[in-house]
Amino acid sequence: MTSRPELEIRRGDNLEVLRGLRSGSFDLIYVDPPFNTGRRQSRTRIRAVRDANGDRKGFHGARYRTVEIARGSFEDSFDDYLAFLEPRLAEARRVLAPSGSFFFHVDFREVHYCKVLLDRFFGRASFLNEIIWAYDYGARTTKRWAPKHDNILWYAKDPKRYIYRASEIDRIPYMAPRLVGAEKAARGKTPTDTWWHTIVPTSGRERTGYPTQKPLGILERIVRVHSKPGDRLLDFFAGSGSFGEAAIRNGRSCLLVDRSAAAVAVMRKRLAFAAPKLASRKSVSARSRGSRSGRG
DSSP: OOOOOOOOEEEHHHHHOOOOSSSSSSHHHHEEOOOSEEEEEEEEEEEEEEEETTTEEEEOOEEEEEEEEEEEEEEOOOSSSHHHHHHHHHHHHHHHEEEEEEEEEEEEETHHHHHHHHHHHGGGGEEEEEEEEOOOSSSOOSSSOOOOOEEEEEEESSTOOOOOGGGGGGOBBBBBBGOOOOOHHHBBOOOEEEEEEEOOOOOOOOSOOOOTTOOHHHHHHHHHOOTTTOOEHHHHHOOOOOOHHHHHTTOOEEEEEEEHHHHHHHHHHHHHOOOOOSSOOOOSSTTTTTOOOOOO
């Protein structure tokens, strides 16, 4: 009988937390670190309330008033981004199980430099995929092709021994179902390394108000395919806790780490259904400059 999955949330410098973890103790690690955009990331969550004198017009001409529910932000700028990541990636490989996988979520600004750094720690043979998460939301620039994707780099600790549960892949519709026949159209096809998935809807139930929150659909795909029920997972740039929710809802245990008090508060509220066991003390001072808040 599979034991009930456990969820732990720790607030502190993720490097110090990583150094205190046992080698080879996690079956799957996903991280969504700051992207080094050079600006402050912020997000405001709002709700529309029916009001005859409201500031916006809605369905059938009814008036609504905008109410702010939550606001979050964090600095996303580094003098030396790779120097910040380097010791954390070294520790990530150490705590990864022999058959474990590591997923690194970044965007076009830093992905090429990060891949070279990851190759150094894991070896080029351990690089298995660059997954492109493509979405179609937001404004379009008139000065270049509008960037509408993120990059997720997948490394296996051992390229000859890793978890890939093809039977757990969620299927997607064929673009031309009439060309493949009714049976195949009904079954759908498996995704490629390009994943089309909307961002977290602004007014959706999944939205926490945390900046740069990632959709559960993306993370659940990673969890189901690259780990087994009962496995132990880790996200040390946990942000809003999306990876933790994906883990718990699919029967995996998970450790979430973030230095931000705001991020921990969001995670505690979001994951209350899992009765998380919070660390009894902070790993290090929350004011430490050694770590930044995650984006998940």
